[in-house]
Amino acid sequence: MKELFKINQFNLMASDMIALNRSLPDVRLDGCKTKVYPDHLPNTSIVIVFHNEAWSTLLRTVRSVINRSPRHLVVEIVLVDDFSERDFLGKKLEDYARTLEVPVKILRMEERSGLIRARLRGAAATKGQVITFLDAHCECTVGWLEPLLARIKEDRTAVVCPIIDVISDETFEYMAGSDMTYGGFNWKLNFRWYPVPQREMDRRKGDRTLPVRTPTMAGGLFSIDKTYFEEIGSYDPGMDIWGGENLEMSFRIWQCGGSLEIVTCSHVGHVFRKATPYSFPGGTGQVINKNNRRLAEVWMDDFKDFFYIISPGVMRVNYGDVSSRKSLRGALKCRPFSWYLENIYPDSQIPRRYYSLGEIRNVETNQCVDNMGRKENEKVGFFNCHGMGGNQVFSYTADKEIRTDDLCLDVSRLNGPVVMLKCHHMKGNQMFQYDAERLTLLHVNSNQCLDMPLEEDKMVPTLRDCNGSRSQQWLLRNMTLNL
Ligand code: UDP
Ligand code: MN
Numbered sequence: 001m002k003e004l005f006k007i008n009q010f011n012l013m014a015s016d017m018i019a020l021n022r023s024l025p026d027v028r029l030d031g032c033k034t035k036v037y038p039d040h041l042p043n044t045s046i047v048i049v050f051h052n053e054a055w056s057t058l059l060r061t062v063r064s065v066i067n068r069s070p071r072h073l074v075v076e077i078v079l080v081d082d083f084s085e086r087d088f089l090g091k092k093l094e095d096y097a098r099t100l101e102v103p104v105k106i107l108r109m110e111e112r113s114g115l116i117r118a119r120l121r122g123a124a125a126t127k128g129q130v131i132t133f134l135d136a137h138c139e140c141t142v143g144w145l146e147p148l149l150a151r152i153k154e155d156r157t158a159v160v161c162p163i164i165d166v167i168s169d170e171t172f173e174y175m176a177g178s179d180m181t182y183g184g185f186n187w188k189l190n191f192r193w194y195p196v197p198q199r200e201m202d203r204r205k206g207d208r209t210l211p212v213r214t215p216t217m218a219g220g221l222f223s224i225d226k227t228y229f230e231e232i233g234s235y236d237p238g239m240d241i242w243g244g245e246n247l248e249m250s251f252r253i254w255q256c257g258g259s260l261e262i263v264t265c266s267h268v269g270h271v272f273r274k275a276t277p278y279s280f281p282g283g284t285g286q287v288i289n290k291n292n293r294r295l296a297e298v299w300m301d302d303f304k305d306f307f308y309i310i311s312p313g314v315m316r317v318n319y320g321d322v323s324s325r326k327s328l329r330g331a332l333k334c335r336p337f338s339w340y341l342e343n344i345y346p347d348s349q350i351p352r353r354y355y356s357l358g359e360i361r362n363v364e365t366n367q368c369v370d371n372m373g374r375k376e377n378e379k380v381g382f383f384n385c386h387g388m389g390g391n392q393v394f395s396y397t398a399d400k401e402i403r404t405d406d407l408c409l410d411v412s413r414l415n416g417p418v419v420m421l422k423c424h425h426m427k428g429n430q431m432f433q434y435d436a437e438r439l440t441l442l443h444v445n446s447n448q449c450l451d452m453p454l455e456e457d458k459m460v461p462t463l464r465d466c467n468g469s470r471s472q473q474w475l476l477r478n479m480t481l482n483l
Pocket of ligand 2: 220
């Protein structure tokens with residue numbers, strides 16, 4: 001079992017023991033089970049790209065599509081082989097595909113191309129009105145397709161994702177995903193799930209069966225009207241292998257007038273892996289950073305600074321030519337990133353208005369506040385200023401919080417230690433007033449100043465009564481007073 005795990009980074013032995021047409025639980029909300037959809041839904045082509053995928057997971061994906069979709073809605077399944085090196089994905093796959101009751105096209109990339117260009121190839125070959133992309137290790141559950149297509153029928157500019165359920169990488173057990181999380185991203189431009197905010201619950205008047213407007217998508221599984229996919233600029237063909245394309249498409253859809261939604265009545269399982277089984281020609285970091293730079297340069301305007309200042313090494317990565325993507329943005333008259341932050345993602349980890357971004361340096365010791373790679377609820381520390389971003393990057397925001405990504409400096413008692421807690425935007429223990437003349441950071445709730453006193457041989461960030469000493473003076477990097 002352990003040997004087989006290494007091949008695909010999931011329990012292949014378990015997968016191979018499970019029927020390709022196994023039953024799955026119906027995990028939908030009750031309100032979804034009785035919904036009635038229009039008779040004439042647009043039909044769809046299913047595009048699945050793969051590189052060295054295992055037989056059982058790939059074919060279970062295909063069978064689940066066939067078994068759980070109304071036959072007339074699936075025009076074809078397009079499999080795009082991204083230059084795999086496994087024999088069974090050759091003739092054996094073609095023979096098997098001919099036995100299926102839905103037309104299956106198999107396309108082969110001539111060289112390792114990555115999922116973005118493989119998907120572009122697959123999409124170009126589709127005949128359906130809608131393109132539905134799936135990963136090669138998914139399972140569609142009962143009723144997954146109709147709500148996706150119905151939403152596109154209502155609005156062809158809606159790009160829709162199912163709830164992604166979890167297929168355990170260890171046991172292949174099927175576990176329902178949550179309808180209470182949606183997609184966001186952090187300062188490093190990693191996709192993350194965050195709780196659906198109250199404003200979005202309110203907009204839907206508490207009806208959890210209505211689609212959730214999501215700032216970003218995970219990227220593996222979604223449906224899009226084919227002509228809209230082409231109009232809106234499909235994918236950035238300059239992106240390699242994996243990564244960044246999901247945020248690129250998310251920003252583009254929102255900024256250029258579409259919408260991105262999680263259709264909570266549609267459930268599709270996916271095997272989430274803790275590591276990638278395949279190679280990244282050129283190096284994992286290089287590839288992902290290149291893709292992220294392309295996305296940041298084209299779509300994020302000055303907010304790309306958050307990404308660059310926390311990861312300054314990224315600036316050395318060559319991202320190629322983005323001029324055609326920039327002209328696409330111009331031609332589609334897309335809105336600025338600040339509009340996206342304000343209207344689509346106000347709860348973003350990136351503050352829309354801020355005074356400073358970078359290190360916070362103590363005048364007395366010349367050292368910097370450093371979160372020391374610690375997690376939530378731990379004390380912040382100090383360290384020699386290294387100018388390498390990472391743990392020494394903070395933003396002093398217009399809400400007067402001092403934050404790094406989703407964590408804010410927080411002090412809950414007099415003379416107390418400074419810890420990092422999830423930003424709550426309620427001011428209180430997270431509100432600091434910077435005095436640009438005296439260079440002090442006043443913690444408003446306690447009326448004390450951020451200080452760096454010597455305690456038991458080491459410096460610790462704490463609050464002290466304000467006394468005008470140099471250890472209470474701070475320099476904020478890239479400070480601006482006019483917002
Ligand atoms: N993939 C591909 N070529 C690549 C990398 C990935 O065709 O160079 C395929 C992969 O087989 C899978 C899909 O793209 O079907 C998404 O990749 P993966 O599942 O590794 O991404 P994750 O789900 O971990 O984000
Ligand atoms: Mn995957």
